[in-house]
Amino acid sequence: MKVLVTGATGFVGQHVIPQLLSHGHTVTAVARDSAKARTFDWYGQVNFVACDIYQPSENIIHLFGLQDVVIHLAWEGLPNYKELFHFERNLFADYNFIKSLVYGGAHHLLIAGTCFEYGLRNGCLSEDMPSLPGNPYALAKDTLRKFVEVLAQKQDITVQWARLFYMYGNGQNQNSLIAQLDRAIDSCDPVFNMSGGEQLRDYLPVEDVATKLVNLMEHPQCTGIVNICSGEPISVRRLVEQHLAQRESHIRLNIGYYPYPDYEPMAFWGDAKKFSSITGGK
Numbered sequence: 001m002k003v004l005v006t007g008a009t010g011f012v013g014q015h016v017i018p019q020l021l022s023h024g025h026t027v028t029a030v031a032r033d034s035a036k037a038r039t040f041d042w043y044g045q046v047n048f049v050a051c052d053i054y055q056p057s058e059n060i061i062h063l064f065g066l067q068d069v070v071i072h073l074a075w076e077g078l079p080n081y082k083e084l085f086h087f088e089r090n091l092f093a094d095y096n097f098i099k100s101l102v103y104g105g106a107h108h109l110l111i112a113g114t115c116f117e118y119g120l121r122n123g124c125l126s127e128d129m130p131s132l133p134g135n136p137y138a139l140a141k142d143t144l145r146k147f148v149e150v151l152a153q154k155q156d157i158t159v160q161w162a163r164l165f166y167m168y169g170n171g172q173n174q175n176s177l178i179a180q181l182d183r184a185i186d187s188c189d190p191v192f193n194m195s196g197g198e199q200l201r202d203y204l205p206v207e208d209v210a211t212k213l214v215n216l217m218e219h220p221q222c223t224g225i226v227n228i229c230s231g232e233p234i235s236v237r238r239l240v241e242q243h244l245a246q247r248e249s250h251i252r253l254n255i256g257y258y259p260y261p262d263y264e265p266m267a268f269w270g271d272a273k274k275f276s277s278i279t280g281g282k
Contacts, residue, residue: 003217004028004067004106006053007074008046009036011171012112012164015210016071017042023214028064030074054093061104069108069217070101078137079173081116081263086140094140095147102155109148110217113163113225115202115270116263117142126271127163127225135263145225158220162213165229165270169206177236178243185249193257197237202229202269215279222278229270 003020007013008029018041020027027046029037034050037043049064053074056063076090077083098109118125119132133139145161152159168178177194184192204212212228237255244251260266 001068002026004070006030006072013073019210019214053097060100072111081135081137086136091140108158110160113161115165120265122265122267124271161225162228165202167206191252191254193254195258196256200233200267204230219278227270231272233269
């Protein structure tokens with residue numbers, strides 16, 4: 001298929017594109033920074049378009065060409081989850097971009113959502129739960145989903161809303177947990193400061209997330225909200241300890257140095273049954 005990927009040079013997008021190419025798809029990759037895009041091995045194998053999708057310089061279809069599927073990963077300003085610009089600016093700009101794609105002929109959308117749409121709930125989170133977003137980023141994403149659902153009813157399009165849980169790997173934000181841990185290890189720091197580490201989360205390597213997204217795209221009958229998760233809770237402390245063992249590091253953990261984040265519940269993970277029932281879990 002011909003697949004348009006926005007946010008192509010972002011944390012998830014840079015890993016989705018090699019997966020698409022390995023499956024034989026033709027990729028149009030969209031991001032603002034062409035210099036950054038050239039640093040990836042896939043650059044010469046895609047049609048790269050340098051563009052601000054919120055302010056395109058010309059007609060969307062003329063710019064990108066008619067595509068079979070749109071994988072929409074772009075979103076500005078992460079990981080500043082509490083900033084108002086998520087719904088004051090991003091929400092409406094993002095919806096207008098999606099609407100222009102649909103009115104231009106796009107009929108299959110796979111859009112990245114977030115597990116934060118579930119709100120401050122503990123336990124296993126399934127797609128049939130009502131959303132209760134508790135921060136501006138989650139509110140904007142959840143509202144965008146509702147906008148797109150109404151649009152889909154009017155335009156008869158396929159929408160897959162991929163709620164992403166926690167990820168780690170190459171290209172992650174430098175302030176994320178594992179990235180900070182790797183810097184401390186590489187710098188031979190004697191101590192790594194962290195929270196109490198007892199919170200339970202649902203983590204996947206970003207390469208696995210990319211594989212799941214492409215697999216979901218290839219199963220268009222699996223529509224609506226779909227959790228992209230492991231389905232297995234792990235404590236943050238255990239995740240850190242596993243990473244230390246993998247890196248063969250003996251850095252000392254200063255447990256409890258940081259307070260627990262106030263925008264996350266203490267224990268939550270995704271229900272992966274919907275994804276697995278359609279795709280076989282891959």
